[in-house]
Each structure stands twice: as C-alpha cells, then as structure tokens.
Amino acid sequence: MTTHLLPSADLDLEVLLAHKETIADGVVRLVFRHPAGDPLPPWAPGAHVDLVLRPDTVRQYSLCGDPGDRSVLEVAVLRERAGRGGSAFVHDALRPGDRVRVRGPRNNFPYVRAERYLFVAGGIGITPFIPMVAAAEADGADWQLLYGGRSRTSMAFAAWLRERYGDRVVLWPRDEAGPPDVPGVLGRAGTGTAVYCCGPEPLLAAAEELCAGLPGLTLHVERFTPKENTGPVTGFDVELARSGLTLAVPADRSILEVAEDAGVPVLSSCRGGTCGTCETPVLDGVPDHRDSLLTSEEQAANETMMICVSRSRGRKLVLDL
Template identity: 85%
Template sequence: MTVNTLPSADLDLEVLLAHKETIADGVVRLAFRHPAGDRLPPWAPGAHVDLLLRPDLVRQYSLCGDPRDRSVLEVAVLREHSGRGGSAFVHDTLLPGDRVRIRGPRNNFPFVRAERYLFVAGGIGITPLLPMVAAADATGADWRLLYGGRSHSSMAFAARLREEYGDRVVLWPRDRAGLPDVPGMLGAAAAGTAVYCCGPEPLLAVAEEVCAGLPHLELHLERFSPKEITGVAAGFDVELVRSGLTLTVPADRSILEVAEDAGVPVLSSCREGTCGTCETPVLGGLPDHRDSLLTDEEKAAGETMMICVSRSCGRKLVLDL
C-alpha cells in the first residue's frame, strides 16, 4: 500500500510543554498542549511530529499517546549519548511552560487492519507501537508484543503494558535474558500476521532477514537511523519546475543542500533519509533512492524521492519543486 507522506505546509504550530517526567532510565515523556486550549491536529497510530527545538535543531519523535485525545500530543525521548544534540536539548534544556514549534503529524508507518499482529519493539522503538497495540486490542484482533531492552529499568511503559495486557506482552530485558528471540516469535506467527517492528538497526535487520524467508508474513518497519548508503556518488543536473531553476548537484552535495543555497524553500528535518519531511514528487528522470523509508514498490515507481540523500541514476532529474 502506497502512503502519501508529503508534508503539508499548514501543519505548523506552536505548542506548550505542559508536562515532562522521567519514565525509565534515560527516557522522558513530554506532553504538549495548545497554548489557547484548542484542539490539536488529528493523527493515527504510527505518526510522528517534528519538534523545532532551535532553528538549527529539528528532530522527529513518534506520538505515543491516545489519538482520540485531541487535547494533547505525547512523545517519549531517549537520551542518545552519541547523538547530535536533539535528545540532550530535550532532557537538559526543555522545561514545562516552554513553547515549541511542531510540524506534522506525518505518518510514514501506517497501521493497517489485520486479523493478527505481532509487534516487535527494541528500546525506544516501543513508542510508535503503543497506540498500535491499543488499536489492535480495541478491535479484538489476535496480537502479541515482543519488547526488548537493555534492562527492565530502561524499558519505558513496560509496567503499564504488562498491567493492561498481561501475557500478551513478552518483556525481554537483555541483561537477564540475552537478545530477544525474534526469529522464534516470527517463525511461530500464523499466515497473514502483520508484523510491526521498530528499534535499533540490528533488530530490524534480523526481522528483515527472517521475514524474507516467511512470505506469509507482512512486515512493516520504521527506522530511527538510516541504512548504510551504498553506491558511488556522481554529479547531475536537477530541474526545479515550480522554481524555474536548473541546478547542478555535485558529487559531494545533496539536492537539498543545492536547492537551499539557491534560495528554494524546502522543508527538511533528519537529513539522512529516515523522516520523510523532504519527500518531493519526481516529474522526470530516474531517482537513485538511498533513503531508509520508501518501500521497494515505491522506489520502483519513482514517483517521489527524499532529496536529502537520494540522487539521480542519469544526468538529469526533473522535480516538482
């Protein structure tokens, strides 16, 4: 199923940080409300928002609250000690009462209806799965959750999940049980099971490898970090139809960077092909897709591309930009 992930320019507003609390080792939960008490934008399980923490610091976080509650948007943020500064800002600088601009919600990880689900979470990857678990349970679907983490104390929402759903939730702290048995859980899943997986790259790689040999399962992934980019970069030209410009993209620069230098307004966030903010329609040419977001079918169709990392297979691309 192809999902339109193109951003809407009007989904940009200022929100108030109403609540901040530590919910696990290195994890804080943030609750944002409208400063005037208005209803916030609707969203569905799997959606994320961009937090514009500073002009030079934009980060994406999955919504983990209740989509039916339009009074609040909730995210949970893991402190990334080797990160680029976003999580440190959230943990150390952002305080209740502060106002933050958000973009979105945007959904690159849509929840599909199915009779059976297997949810596989690693660490902070539990966040987009929380509303999916609630939605699956509300429909009476057959579902299970495998949730792995460094230790029990590091696993956000673990106690709540066990309390609400009992033995449908399998908690797998690595310090006690080793690596989670993802192959075993996937191998035991019945035909037609929708598998939703989010977490660190090694976990996703295992899920992809196992599901490649289990065609009766429907795998859905969300990455917080990009796949390794392969392929030799070469220069090419890009025609930006709406801007009336043709620009040269050298081998060591991205389409996004060249467009920004030319004064073309482009929404962007992660700049590593994982968030979908810079997704742009392709009008001509063949993209060299290097993102971690589009499905194989979407890449083959070549209708859109992530201009922060993807390039051109030929000498010229034509974009609706």
Template identity: 65%
Template sequence: MSLDESPCAELVVAGRDQVATNVVVLTLLRPDGGDLPGWTPGAHVDLELGADLVRQYSLCGDPADRTALHVAVQLEPDGRGGSRQVHERLKPGATVRVRGPRNNFELVPAQRYLFIAGGIGITPIRPMVAAADAAGADWRLVYGGRSRATMAFAAGLREKYGDRVSLYPQDETGLLDLDGLLAPPCDGLVYCCGPEPLIDAVQQRCRAWPPGTLHVERFTPVAIADGDETAVEVELARTGRTLTVPPGTSILAAVEAAGVQVLSSCREGTCGTCETPVLAGVPEHRDSLLTEEERAVGDTMMICVSRSRTPRLTLEL
C-alpha cells in the same frame, strides 16, 4: 489547525513524567488550549530544539485526544545533542516549536499482527497495540530492552493486556528469540521499531516473506556504500528552472541554494519531510523509509539523500 500550515507552531510543555531510566514523556499543548491536529498510530512530530537542531519523536499517546500530544524521549549521552536538549531544557512551562504530525509508519488494517519493539522503539508501537486491540485483531507484542528499569510503559502494557505482551529484559532473558518468533508461515503483519541491529536481524528473517508483510521504522539512517557520484540535472517542473547538482551536493541543498523553499528536517533520509514527487527520470534511492515496492515504482524520493540513476530528473517543485 494543522501544524503543517506554517513551518512550525509553538507548543507549551504542560507536563513531564519519568517513565523509565533516562526516559521522559512530554505533554505538549497549544497555548490557547485549542485542539491539536489529528494523527494516527505510527505518526511522529519534529521538535525544533535549536538552530539547525531538529529531531523527530514518535507520538505515544491516544490519537482520540485532540487536546495534547505526548512524546517519549530517551536521553542519549553520546548522541548528537537533541535528547540532551529535551532533558535539560524542556521542563513544564517551557515552549518548543513543533512541526507535524506526519506518518511514515502507518498501521495497515489486518486480522493479525506481531509487534516487535526494542527499547525506546516502543513509542510508536504503543498506540498501534491499542488500535489493534480496539479493532478486535489478533495481536501479540514482544518487547525487549536492556533491563526492566529502562523499558518505558512495560508494566502498564503488561497490566492492561496480560499475556499478549511478552517482556524480555536482556539482563534477565538474553536477546529476543527472533528465529522462533519469525518462523514461517506468516499469516499476518509484522511491525518492528528499535535499534538498528534489531531491525536488521528482523529484516534478514523476513526476506522470503510476501511483500508488505514487514513494516519497520528506524532511528538512524541505513548505511550506504560509497560509490561514484556524478553531476545530475534536476528540472523543477513548477518553476521551469533546471539546476545542475554537482557531486557531493544533495539535491535538497541545490534546490535551497536556488531559492526554492522545501520543507525538510532530518537531512539523512529518515523522517520523510522532504519527500518529493518524481515526474521523469529514475531516482537512486538512499533513504531509510521507502519500501522495495515503492522504490521500484520510482514516483517519489527523499531529496535530502537520494540522487539519480539517469542524467536528468524532473521533480514536482
């Protein structure tokens, strides 16, 4: 069974472990004990935590284990409420509606990797490290956090992989030396996940590197500069309908208002749930997922945030 065969599937919280300050790992099982869908390193699931409250969390367990899904959730006291719901409500025995897994952060086969994790950004990186090690690749993990107590999985990773794992608690070592880490030449792939300042700093240092070298995953959307926004016509190829999407209304909202069902989750261009093929027209990409190369091709877009550079778009909806 794939969890995507229906809008959501109900899973049971079978375990809950504190793995760092304000970080818990949930173990999620099917109520009937059956197998869960397969996934690959970098994948995430959506947790439906309440009315209009859906959050994405990376899977941090073993992809070979089809009996359980594991997600690590850091409490964000000043966040938007999702992590607070997890920490307060999802105790062993509780149920939660789950969609996925999906993967927008695939581990591309390579001979050499540099993994850079900041804080809870270790969650998708952890299974990537295991996969790279199992494949016999040359790899290194650089993992920074505010303090050792806040760094989930740090001790276990260091114990298992030794000197391949470098830990940098900020209160002991200061910020990561990105200039030293990312000094050219680059002869492998770089995977980075963590807070926005870390990702921005890594991207700045990798701008001149070959396309496809750097892979990142964000928790929050990239800021988009305000600009003039005009109405756009959107043709829905499957239904033959054409909608006019006014300024200030997302394409997703207009499509939903017309009665067309589209899977969506974050509505801010970070999860990839609403990714839609583009059959004609040129998208104006405002998401935080697609690479520059994918944007240049222009054959897909996140309709929750992106608009159009042409007066008309034709979408496979």
C-alpha cells in the same frame, strides 16, 4: 502502495510543554498542549512529529498517546549518549511552560488492518506501538508484542503494558534473558500476520532478513538511523519545475542543499532519509533511492523521492519543486 504525507507549510504550530516526567532510565515523557487550549492536529497510530528544539536542531519523535484525545500530543525521548545534542536539550533544557514549534504529524509507519499482528520493539522503539496495540485491541485482532530492552528499568511503558494487556506483552530484558528470540517469534507467526518492527538497526536488519524467508508475513519497519549507502556517487542536473530552475548537483552535495542555496523553500528535518519531511514528487527521470523509508515497491514506482539523500540514476531529474 503506502501514501506518504508530503511536506506542507500549513503543518507547523507552536505548542506548550504542559508536563515532563521521567518514565524509565534515560527516558522522559513530554505532554504538549495548544497554548490557547485549541484542539491539536488529528493523527493516527504510527505518526510522528518534528520538534523544532532550536533553529538548527530538529528531531522526530513518535506520538505515543491516544489519537482520540485532541487536547494533547505526547512523545517519549531517550537520552542518546552519543547523539548530536537534541535529546540532551530535551532532557536538560526543556521545562514545563516552554513553547516549542511542532511540525506534523506525519505518518510513514501506518497501522493497517489485519487479522493478526506481531509488534517487535527494541528500546525506545516501543513508542509507536503504544497507540498501535490499543488499536489492535479495539479492533478485536489477534496480536502480540515482543518488547526487548537493556534492562527492565530502561524499558519505558513496560509495567503499564503488562498491567493493561497481560500475556499479550512479552518483555525481554537483555540483562535477564539475553537477546530477544526474534527468529523464534517470527517463525511461530501465522501466515497473514502483519509484522511491525521498530528499534535499533541490528533488530530491523534481522527482521528484514528473517521475513524475506517467511513469505506469509508482511513486514513494516521504522528506522531511527539511516541505512548505509555504499554505491557510487556522481553529479547530475535537477530541474525544479515549479521554480523554473535547472541546477547542477555535484557529487558531494544533495539535491536539498543545492535547492536551499538557490533560495527554493523546502521543508526538511532529519537530512538522513528516515523522516519523510523532504519527500518530493518526481515528474521525470529515475531516482537513485538512498532513503531508509520508502518500501521497495514505492522506490520502484519512482513517484516520489527523499531529496536529502537520494540522487539520480541518469543525467537529469525533474521534480515538482
């Protein structure tokens, strides 16, 4: 079972934006340093950080630098034309010399040791794979990266990846070659291959459906947007064991919102069940898992839940809050 890093108030620091550059159409690379030059927190491939851009604007970005270099943290940010303003703030307002609060790193998409890897990236989903392919190369593993994007000019790190790793990297610009051949690539992957997929929801859904019919593959996905939940929503009670409170959670509110209203401090970020910041241990009861992060095995274990979206299957939950 994957171990998720539960929220900790200690993982919160202010960093300095040391460098900002455009690396593809609509994509900027940000390099952060500690204001005093101190080492930054350790991290491993697949980790992300929360950038607190404004008091009401927190966004998650995958780290795409070298985990061995503790002097910097690097992310790449796509301008989301239909977004909620976070990426626009990064592109238009952040300047070198600005200070930004960072929470994390957290890792919900860990690189696991395997003999073979297939990395499948769509668009800005390439970012977590920059350190992953470096780790696979250093391990001497058999690996391949399929990287699809709208066009070559929109594909961040594309030229660098091809120059560094050659034919192990398959670039698939949609305007030249159409949709990437995900079924063909997965069908040719050998038994025991660890498949990592990050990108838009249609790509992830296709990978999940295809891998379900290929039992020799182990699929790991990371989502940017939450899966759609269509099940019924009802009210229930939640007991917060450490706080000594029992609260009613109505059908139109989340556990997180009710806990915040009661003055219980809870770290949160995406509020959509994708980042893992609000992951909370379950002491009793059966959660109705509605997140896009925990695996089916982790959800079945009912050891933790994402209180921003998940609910209760019974009348009461007891949480370690």
